[in-house]
Amino acid sequence: MAVSHAGGPVSRRKFPTGANYVEALQNPTLCFEDPDLKHGTVQQSPVLGPKAISGNFASVFSITAPGGQRYALKCFTRDSNTLEARYKAINKQLAVLKPAKLTQPWPVGIEYLPRGVLVAGQWYPALKMAWVEATNLITWIDRNIRDSVAVLGVAERFAALAADLEKLGIAHGDLQHGNLLVAADGTLRLVDYDGMYVPELKGQGATENGHRNYQSPHRVSSDFGPTMDRFSSWIIYLSLVAIATDPSIWDQLHDDQGEFLILKEDDFKEPKSSLSWSLLLTHSDASLRSLAAQTHGLLADAAHTVPALSTRGAIPTPIPTQRPVPASAPANGTPAWLAGHIPPPQNTSVGSSTGAGAPTGTGFARRRTADVLSGVFALTGSAAPAALTAIGVLPNGYMAVAQLGALLVSGGTLHVTRRSRPEAKASKARLRALRQQVATLEDPAVAAQKVRQEIESLTLTGASRDAQINRQIKSIQSELRDEQARIAQALNKETNGLKTKLSKLAAREQKQLDAMLVTVLRAHVQNRLRRHPIQGVKKLSNMGDGTVTALTAAGIHTAADFTGVRYVQSGRYSSRDAYLIRSNGQQVKIPGVGEVRAAALESWRTSLEQQARKSAPTSLSAQERTTIRQQFAKQKKQLEAEITQAEGTARRKRDQLQQRSTARQQQANKEKQQHQTATQHQRAVLLQRQAQLADQSTTHNLLVTQLATARTGHRREFGLRRYLGFVATGR
Numbered sequence: 001m002a003v004s005h006a007g008g009p010v011s012r013r014k015f016p017t018g019a020n021y022v023e024a025l026q027n028p029t030l031c032f033e034d035p036d037l038k039h040g041t042v043q044q045s046p047v048l049g050p051k052a053i054s055g056n057f058a059s060v061f062s063i064t065a066p067g068g069q070r071y072a073l074k075c076f077t078r079d080s081n082t083l084e085a086r087y088k089a090i091n092k093q094l095a096v097l098k099p100a101k102l103t104q105p106w107p108v109g110i111e112y113l114p115r116g117v118l119v120a121g122q123w124y125p126a127l128k129m130a131w132v133e134a135t136n137l138i139t140w141i142d143r144n145i146r147d148s149v150a151v152l153g154v155a156e157r158f159a160a161l162a163a164d165l166e167k168l169g170i171a172h173g174d175l176q177h178g179n180l181l182v183a184a185d186g187t188l189r190l191v192d193y194d195g196m197y198v199p200e201l202k203g204q205g206a207t208e209n210g211h212r213n214y215q216s217p218h219r220v221s222s223d224f225g226p227t228m229d230r231f232s233s234w235i236i237y238l239s240l241v242a243i244a245t246d247p248s249i250w251d252q253l254h255d256d257q258g259e260f261l262i263l264k265e266d267d268f269k270e271p272k273s274s275l276s277w278s279l280l281l282t283h284s285d286a287s288l289r290s291l292a293a294q295t296h297g298l299l300a301d302a303a304h305t306v307p308a309l310s311t312r313g314a315i316p317t318p319i320p321t322q323r324p325v326p327a328s329a330p331a332n333g334t335p336a337w338l339a340g341h342i343p344p345p346q347n348t349s350v351g352s353s354t355g356a357g358a359p360t361g362t363g364f365a366r367r368r369t370a371d372v373l374s375g376v377f378a379l380t381g382s383a384a385p386a387a388l389t390a391i392g393v394l395p396n397g398y399m400a401v402a403q404l405g406a407l408l409v410s411g412g413t414l415h416v417t418r419r420s421r422p423e424a425k426a427s428k429a430r431l432r433a434l435r436q437q438v439a440t441l442e443d444p445a446v447a448a449q450k451v452r453q454e455i456e457s458l459t460l461t462g463a464s465r466d467a468q469i470n471r472q473i474k475s476i477q478s479e480l481r482d483e484q485a486r487i488a489q490a491l492n493k494e495t496n497g498l499k500t501k502l503s504k505l506a507a508r509e510q511k512q513l514d515a516m517l518v519t520v521l522r523a524h525v526q527n528r529l530r531r532h533p534i535q536g537v538k539k540l541s542n543m544g545d546g547t548v549t550a551l552t553a554a555g556i557h558t559a560a561d562f563t564g565v566r567y568v569q570s571g572r573y574s575s576r577d578a579y580l581i582r583s584n585g586q587q588v589k590i591p592g593v594g595e596v597r598a599a600a601l602e603s604w605r606t607s608l609e610q611q612a613r614k615s616a617p618t619s620l621s622a623q624e625r626t627t628i629r630q631q632f633a634k635q636k637k638q639l640e641a642e643i644t645q646a647e648g649t650a651r652r653k654r655d656q657l658q659q660r661s662t663a664r665q666q667q668a669n670k671e672k673q674q675h676q677t678a679t680q681h682q683r684a685v686l687l688q689r690q691a692q693l694a695d696q697s698t699t700h701n702l703l704v705t706q707l708a709t710a711r712t713g714h715r716r717e718f719g720l721r722r723y724l725g726f727v728a729t730g731r
Contacts, residue, residue, distance in 0.1 A: 004503040013077055014510050015079050016077065016117075016119045017077055017118070018052050018077060020120070021059050021117060021119065022048065023049040024351055026042075028042055032118070035444040036067075036128075039065070040064055041062055041063065042063050044568075057073075057076060057077055057078045058078075058127075059075050059470055060072050060074050061073045061133060069130075071130065072128075072131050074129065075117055075124070076127075077437050083125060086201060086204075089198050089201050091110055091111065091112060093170065093199070094110065097168070102164055103157070103160035103161065103163070103164055104159050104188060105187060106697075107190065108190065110129050110193060111128040112125065112129070112580050113127070113498050127365070129191070130603055132191060134181035134182055135182050136181055137154075137178075137180075137182060138177045138261070139413055141261075146245060146247055151243050151244040154240055156311070157187060157232075158180070158233075158240060159188065161188050162229065162237070163308075165229060166308050169198075169199050170196065171196065173197060173208065174192065174195050174196075174208065174211055174232075175210070175229050175232035176213070176214040176232065176236075176259075177259075178211075194207060194208065195208045195210065197226060202225070206222075206223065206610055210232065213259055216298075217265070217269050217299070218229070218302050218303050218308065218675050220303070221305045223304050227308075228303065231298060231306045234306070235261075236261065237311070238280070239261035239263060240261075241287075241291055242280060242283075242291075243261075244260070248466060248470060249279065250262065252279065252470055252473045252474065253275070257478075262276055263276050263277075272658070273484070273654055273655070274466060276561075277292070279665065280292035281293060316674070363717040364421060364423055364717075364718070364722075365423060365724045367726065370417055371417055371421075371726070371727050375724075376415050377413055377676055379410075381413075382410050384402075385402035385406050388402070417718065417723075418718065421718070423717075424718040427710070427713070427714045427718055434707040435707060444694075447693050448694075449694060451523040454686055455686050458679060458683060461679075466638055466675075466676070469675075479661070480658070483504065483657050486616035490650070491646060493647045498643050498646070499643065501639055503675035510630050512632075513620060516620055516624060517619065517620055520620060524616045525609055527560075529608055532558060533555055533558050534552060534558060535548055535709050537551075537600075537604055542597060542600070547590075547592055550590050550591050550593065551593070554580070554588045555588075556580065556588075560583065562580045562582050563581050563605075564581045564605075566578075566579045566587055567579075575595070576595050577594075577595075578590075578597075580593070586685065
């Protein structure tokens with residue numbers, strides 16, 4: 001109810017439009033009484049002034065108070081006598097809620113302002129609400145669709161919110177994506193309390209029935225009460241769990257332009273032809289199938305008999321990701337997975353217990369005769385050219401060449417003898433084994449890069465394949481909708497004419513009943529008129545036997561043999577000739593019957609007809625009515641049979657189409673699951689290979705280090721200089 005500028009009531013009338021409110025809010029100091037609003041700043045659109053979010057029955061504006069507190073102001077565009085009482089009851093209920101006893105801070109503070117906004121000199125109520133910094137459910141899902149843990153968390157919090165409402169005996173009345181907001185910490189906020197039920201409102205009717213894509217097809221206004229959110233709760237919870245279990249369901253069943261999550265009104269009214277139910281009820285995840293079947297079973301229930309949401313057994317158990325376990329390495333530094341791929345280090349030194357990367361012992365062990373002889377030979381051989389030149393055996397010109405040759409031979413002899421030592425042979429064998437091991441192992445860095453590229457390629461290929469199958473499924477759904485539309489169009493075209501005939505059948509039946517009554521009335525009148533012979537006109541003045549004889553000669557024997565008189569101007573003395581109209585329509589001129597006598601005859605007949613009508617039946621007999629109604633009942637039955645037949649044919653076509661479409665969709669999903677399984681296996685193999693390469697890198701580095709150490713040790717312990725010292729000193 002609007003109130004006047006002075007505060008008095010005015011008669012009920014249409015509320016302002018959204019445009020009216022936009023105009024009024026251009027001057028907050030004039031249109032508001034509330035201090036926060038009066039001195040606040042209204043959010044503006046770039047061109048059109050105050051920015052409004054318009055709904056069916058209200059426009060919402062964002063206003064920031066001087067202290068920085070932001071409010072949402074709901075300005076109503078429809079009058080309601082119960083608006084103030086309802087919001088006072090709701091505000092009273094919400095005000096006593098204790099945050100510590102709630103699972104999350106879902107309530108939003110509200111304040112009903114009877115004198116909310118001044119528009120065109122009249123005060124109108126408004127609702128002042130705390131502004132909520134959160135994201136509506138559909139947008140949040142779009143942003144977090146690949147984070148199954150986060151989506152599952154929101155599902156659990158929604159179930160907790162529904163449990164809060166049940167415990168408090170409260171119902172929101174319109175649970176849907178637009179009224180569920182997700183805050184930054186993942187908790188939920190519940191907004192728009194227009195249709196809320198609180199215990200103080202018990203016995204009243206609903207002001208709205210909620211969003212059609214979230215409500216039971218059987219919900220009615222009388223369902224207003226603490227149980228009216230239950231069906232919506234099951235639908236929202238099922239949708240969130242399904243998306244968390246299999247994110248591709250969102251891609252397949254959600255429409256970017258649709259006002260729903262994955263289920264909508266058609267799925268509730270025609271579940272047999274629903275692709276959504278088909279996918280959910282046949283999904284590979286057993287927990288999801290069970291929850292879908294439980295929710296599907298509620299479709300036939302009356303809205304007030306739906307049980308409270310139960311999450312028992314509905315939350316899927318996350319499968320832990322198993323990281324490949326690195327292969328253990330034995331004490332010799334070579335991992336077990338390399339066993340059989342590289343030769344073991346050779347140990348030719350008896351009693352050696354050192355590692356493969358270090359020489360055994362401390363050098364040469366004991367001089368042999370061959371070592372002494374090779375030393376003597378090298379010494380004498382090196383001195384021979386100088387001695388021979390001194391005694392004159394070797395010319396001076398050949399001394400340099402001879403000396404070089406002697407040094408080469410001496411060195412070669414020492415080299416051969418040194419290499420024949422068993423210690424040197426064992427050290428050389430260890431070097432060869434290490435070099436072979438290093439050569440056998442591929443470069444771990446290059447191999448690891450290759451594996452990373454293969455994993456990335458596998459991920460991209462899998463994503464591309466999943467996207468392709470999702471597009472294929474959407475194409476199947478689009479084809480199904482198009483074909484269903486064509487079937488419906490053909491059915492409407494076929495049945496519209498039949499339904500039109502059926503709707504007109506009652507009117508035709510009544511028309512025929514009326515026509516039959518007219519026929520019966522006419523027959524009754526004619527029968528009564530036949531009972532009055534034409535001789536009765538003798539009682540009239542100026543009517544004698546001659547007139548009666550002339551009438552009889554013209555075929556008029558009773559009052560029923562003529563229906564009236566027609567006068568024709570004769571042209572003589574402005575007189576008129578009178579013609580009697582016989583019952584067959586023939587006009588006859590009776591000799592001796594002029595205008596006066598004709599008028600008397602017509603008056604006589606009219607009087608008799610009026611008397612006959614007084615005794616005429618006012619309705620048809622039961623038999624006459626039954627005859628006509630049976631005739632039309634037969635036509636009605638035939639038309640209804642034709643409509644039923646057409647609807648049955650269309651239903652069979654839809655069912656066959658649905659079966660084909662479901663089979664194609666299931667096949668596509670099967671292929672998708674097979675591809676995903678194969679991809680997971682390939683990924684596991686690559687991850688195992690990646691772990692092996694990590695071990696291989698360690699082993700490769702170890703072997704390279706051992707090889708470098710062995711080379712250094714070999715040169716130090718078994719080099720030519722060390723051998724010469726060994727030959728000379730025996731140590």
